[in-house]
Amino acid sequence: MDAHTATPGVAAALRPPRWLLPALAVAIGYYVAARLGMAFTLHPHPISTLWPPNALLLAALLLTAGRDWWWLLLAALPGHIAAELQSGVPTVMVLGWYASNCSEALIGASLLRVFVRGVPRLDSLRDTGILLLTAALAAPVFSTFIDAALVRLIGWGTSTYWDLVSTRLFSNALAALMVVPLILAWAAWLAAGPAKMRGARYAEAAALFSGLLAVCLLAFAMPHSDAHTAPAVFYAPLPFLLWAAVRFGPLGVVSALPAMAVATIWGTVHGLGPFTTETPQDTAREMQLFLITASVPLLLLAVALAERSRIERESRSQLTHLSRVAMLGELSGGIAHELNQPLTAILANAQAAQHFLANKPGERAILSEILQDIILADKRAGDVIDRLRAMFKRGETRTEALDPNRLVRDVMSLAHGDMTTRGIEVVPRLAASLPEIRGDRIQLQQVILNLIVNAADAMSMCAPNDRVLTVHTLATKGRVHINVIDRGPGFTVASEILFEAFYTTKPQGLGLGLSISKSIVSAHGGRLRAVTRKGGGAAFLITLPALARRP
Amino acid sequence: MPYVAIVDDEEPVRKALKRLLRASGLEAESYASGKHFLEASALRRPDCLVLDLHMPGMSGLQLMHEMRAAGAMVPTVVITAYDEPATRDQCLAAGAAAYLRKPLDERLLLNAISATMKRTPKENHQ
Numbered sequence: 001m002d003a004h005t006a007t008p009g010v011a012a013a014l015r016p017p018r019w020l021l022p023a024l025a026v027a028i029g030y031y032v033a034a035r036l037g038m039a040f041t042l043h044p045h046p047i048s049t050l051w052p053p054n055a056l057l058l059a060a061l062l063l064t065a066g067r068d069w070w071w072l073l074l075a076a077l078p079g080h081i082a083a084e085l086q087s088g089v090p091t092v093m094v095l096g097w098y099a100s101n102c103s104e105a106l107i108g109a110s111l112l113r114v115f116v117r118g119v120p121r122l123d124s125l126r127d128t129g130i131l132l133l134t135a136a137l138a139a140p141v142f143s144t145f146i147d148a149a150l151v152r153l154i155g156w157g158t159s160t161y162w163d164l165v166s167t168r169l170f171s172n173a174l175a176a177l178m179v180v181p182l183i184l185a186w187a188a189w190l191a192a193g194p195a196k197m198r199g200a201r202y203a204e205a206a207a208l209f210s211g212l213l214a215v216c217l218l219a220f221a222m223p224h225s226d227a228h229t230a231p232a233v234f235y236a237p238l239p240f241l242l243w244a245a246v247r248f249g250p251l252g253v254v255s256a257l258p259a260m261a262v263a264t265i266w267g268t269v270h271g272l273g274p275f276t277t278e279t280p281q282d283t284a285r286e287m288q289l290f291l292i293t294a295s296v297p298l299l300l301l302a303v304a305l306a307e308r309s310r311i312e313r314e315s316r317s318q319l320t321h322l323s324r325v326a327m328l329g330e331l332s333g334g335i336a337h338e339l340n341q342p343l344t345a346i347l348a349n350a351q352a353a354q355h356f357l358a359n360k361p362g363e364r365a366i367l368s369e370i371l372q373d374i375i376l377a378d379k380r381a382g383d384v385i386d387r388l389r390a391m392f393k394r395g396e397t398r399t400e401a402l403d404p405n406r407l408v409r410d411v412m413s414l415a416h417g418d419m420t421t422r423g424i425e426v427v428p429r430l431a432a433s434l435p436e437i438r439g440d441r442i443q444l445q446q447v448i449l450n451l452i453v454n455a456a457d458a459m460s461m462c463a464p465n466d467r468v469l470t471v472h473t474l475a476t477k478g479r480v481h482i483n484v485i486d487r488g489p490g491f492t493v494a495s496e497i498l499f500e501a502f503y504t505t506k507p508q509g510l511g512l513g514l515s516i517s518k519s520i521v522s523a524h525g526g527r528l529r530a531v532t533r534k535g536g537g538a539a540f541l542i543t544l545p546a547l548a549r550r551p
Numbered sequence: 552m553p554y555v556a557i558v559d560d561e562e563p564v565r566k567a568l569k570r571l572l573r574a575s576g577l578e579a580e581s582y583a584s585g586k587h588f589l590e591a592s593a594l595r596r597p598d599c600l601v602l603d604l605h606m607p608g609m610s611g612l613q614l615m616h617e618m619r620a621a622g623a624m625v626p627t628v629v630i631t632a633y634d635e636p637a638t639r640d641q642c643l644a645a646g647a648a649a650y651l652r653k654p655l656d657e658r659l660l661l662n663a664i665s666a667t668m669k670r671t672p673k674e675n676h677q
Contacts, residue, residue: 333633337605340632341561344653348567351657355574370570377563420560421633425607464613 019068023075026060030079037175038083040265042280048171049265049284053080054104054143055172055179058135061109062119062180063187069109073102093156100147104172108139108180122185122250123306132296135180140172167281170288177295178261181254189251205248209259212240216260220274221267229274234290241294245302253302257295264291320520321394323512324446327453328391334418338384341417342377349374387414390442397443401436401547404473404480411448412471415456424456424467431474435546439524444544447517447528451484451540454513457506458488458538475546482542490532498530553668556597556625557581558588558614560606568601568655575661585614597625599664602647604631604638615645626667630655 033053040050053076060072077098084094111134112120120127148164151157159167219236237260244252267273268287275287328335353370356363387410412426419426437444452469459467472483497503499518504511514528521528526544533539555577559565565581572579580597582588586609588600604611611629618624629642632653639650649663 333635337633340653341564344630344632344655345561345563345567347654348564348571348657352567352571352574355571359574373563373567377567380563417633420605420607423605423607423610464610 019064019071022060022064022068023071026057026072027075027079029056029060030076031083033179034080034083037171040269042269042284045280047167047280047284049269049288050175050178050261051168051171052175052179053083054101054140055135055175056183057101057105058108058139058176059180059183059187061105062112062135062184066113069106073105076102090154090156093151093154096150096154097147100143100150103146104139104143104176107142108135108176111138119184119188122181122188122254122303123310125300125303125307128181128250128300128303131180131184132177132299136173136176140169140176144169144172163281167284170285170292174261174288174291177292177299178258181250181299182258185251185254205252208240208243208248208252209256212237212244212256212259213263215240216263217267220264221270221272223272224274224276233274234294237294241298242301245298245305249306250299250302253298257291257298260294261291316519317394317397319512320443320446320516323516324391324442327446327450327513328388330453331415331418334415334421335384335388336417337421338414338417339381342381342384345377346374346381349377383413391445391449393442395442397440399438399440401438402441402444404434404437404482404544405430407441407444408448408471408473408482411445411452414445415449415452418453419456419469422456422460422467423464424459424469426452427468427470429470429472434473434475434480435549437480437524437544438547439544440520443520444524447520447542448482448484450513450517451542455484455486455488455538455540458486461489462487478546480544480546482544483539484542485533485537485539487537490536490538491530495530495532499528552576552578553598553664554578554580554595555599555601555664556588556592557601558583558585558606558611559601559603559630560584561603564603564653571657571660572601572664575657577664585609585611585617588614589617592623592625596623598668600625600627601660601664602627602629604629604642605633612641612645615642615647619646628660628663628667630660 030053033056037048037051037053041048057072057076061069064072080098080101081094084097085091089097112130115130115134116127120131122128144165147168148161151159151164152161215236219233241253241256241260244256248255264273264275264287268275268283275283275290277283277286349370353367356366356370360366391414408428408430412428415426448471452471455469456467459469466487468487470483470485472481472485474481474483491498493503499514500511501515502511503515518528521542521544524544526542529541529543531539531541555572557565557568557572557579559568559581560583562583565583569579569581580591582591584606602611602614609617611631615624615627618627624646627647628649628651629647630651630653631638634652642650648667651659651663
């Protein structure tokens with residue numbers, strides 16, 4: 001016991017504090033971002049076109065709990081000093097810029113936290129809208145005033161206050177627009193556990209990004225002698241950005257936009273492309289405005305699409321859950337039966353034990369046997385409740401390797417009471433050895449249960465001896481089949497109609513069960529079909545892809 | 552000693568009821584289905600039958616109908632884990648002497664058994 005309590009204490013003492021890794025990442029990231037920002041400067045008079053360190057710090061704050069912010073801000077200091085001191089700026093100005101850079105991150109992150117709980121989601125228009133207004137607009141605006149005031153106060157350079165404000169504002173806003181969503185989207189992707197992508201998808205992403213870069217370099221980084229630029233040139237990257245939005249969602253767009261920005265800035269900084277004008281200030285502003293106006297609608301488009309598919313996904317899962325709960329409601333009588341059986345055994349056993357204690361107290365063997373039976377019956381009742389609870393729960397889809405026979409057996413025991421009270425004999429014909437399948441246990445059980453209950457309903461008018469329901473499992477090449485076969489009257493309509501939503505033959509039915517079952521099976525890469533059998537009755541056939549057998 | 556037969560498809564229930572009735576001083580035997588019971592009762596007729604209603608194959612109601620048709624009705628206490636409004640009347644109409652819901656209270660069960668057996672044999676045997 002002592003060893004147990006001591007170990008976590010020691011481990012906790014040795015474990016690094018939770019802010020250490022983020023702080024290290026911020027220190028290094030900030031330095032790299034600052035060097036990048038310096039590389040994106042127009043000469044001879046240095047005009048920054050994109051200043052990413054503030055935005056990086058802002059994104060890092062958004063991903064961290066408020067109590068750890070000070071560590072991250074502190075971690076940016078060495079990165080800031082290392083980057084800035086190389087450029088020969090006086091120390092007071094270096095520290096002044098550190099303060100104004102931190103102020104942008106702090107203003108943006110604090111404002112955002114007021115309106116959005118937790119990390120803003122890029123599949124929510126509200127979150128993204130607030131992100132743009134706070135991180136990409138309010139934070140650069142407010143911190144730019146502080147920044148310009150500090151520069152004038154310290155007396156660095158010769159620019160006027162408003163010149164400073166206008167050059168820094170766009171550079172900071174563009175950086176926030178490019179960097180903050182980029183970091184948030186990739187952090188969310190990593191946190192969700194990167195989904196396995198097929199090779200074709202990687203190829204598509206590679207084609208998209210190389211196409212986008214090629215077009216941007218051609219349009220914005222080629223020698224440009226003509227004073228006039230055809231407007232079409234500015235739209236050249238649009239097809240690729242739309243491709244990213246539609247096919248790869250917010251993650252695609254927030255990755256594509258910085259790629260376009262970097263190519264464009266690189267060209268402009270090297271005196272190439274259509275943005276070069278007489279003064280570097282105008283050049284920077286025209287390019288920044290172009291990038292900002294191109295980015296905002298595309299980002300919002302991708303977010304709107306992602307939000308719609310998220311809402312669709314959520315309502316589908318809600319409907320699936322509701323139909324499952326409705327089905328369990330129909331089974332409630334059978335479930336009461338299923339719970340009453342072990343309760344009967346427990347009560348009769350306990351009362352028998354009382355007799356033994358009163359009349360033959362010496363007989364320990366029989367008492368221990370009775371207690372053993374009570375335990376078994378109690379566990380059986382507990383199993384019924386566990387299975388029910390799992391079916392009632394509403395949760396995210398969880399895929400795992402599943403034994404098809406076990407799925408069938410679990411559903412059969414859940415439906416056992418209902419089948420018994422309806423006088424239906426369930427005959428399992430389960431293949432001795434089946435490959436596993438991959439899927440969500442509860443959803444697949446819901447499908448099998450739905451088919452079993454339907455089959456039972458179909459046999460309600462059959463003679464007692466004919467109420468036989470067969471559940472058959474078998475494997476063919478690369479596939480697992482679960483067939484539910486009844487001896488009812490079969491169906492008279494075309495089998496596709498059975499799976500249409502709101503088609504029902506039951507007086508109390510909603511007509512959703514089979515339509516939901518079919519979409520669950522399809523989502524598992526399988527098929528659900530219905531056939532009328534020659535000898536009478538219907539068979540519902542589930543086909544699912546089999547997992548490769550383990551050696 | 553009165554002899555009670557139990558018919559229930561659930562093995563744990565069967566076992567526990569047999570144990571309880573024996574501990575209460577009755578002679579008890581149990582059967583997993585109506586078919587098994589009919590075979591055994593041809594050899595030795597019980598004084599009372601404790602009969603589960605919902606069973607695969609032959610249900611409790613069917614068993615009572617068969618006993619009646621054969622003129623061999625045994626005084627019967629129907630027990631069920633699934634109680635529907637109409638079931639009780641159906642069972643009494645089919646000749647059951649008592650109708651009890653599971654889980655069974657010992658006193659109610661024993662009272663029902665002894666009340667059933669006190670009814671004149673003629674009344675039950677027709």
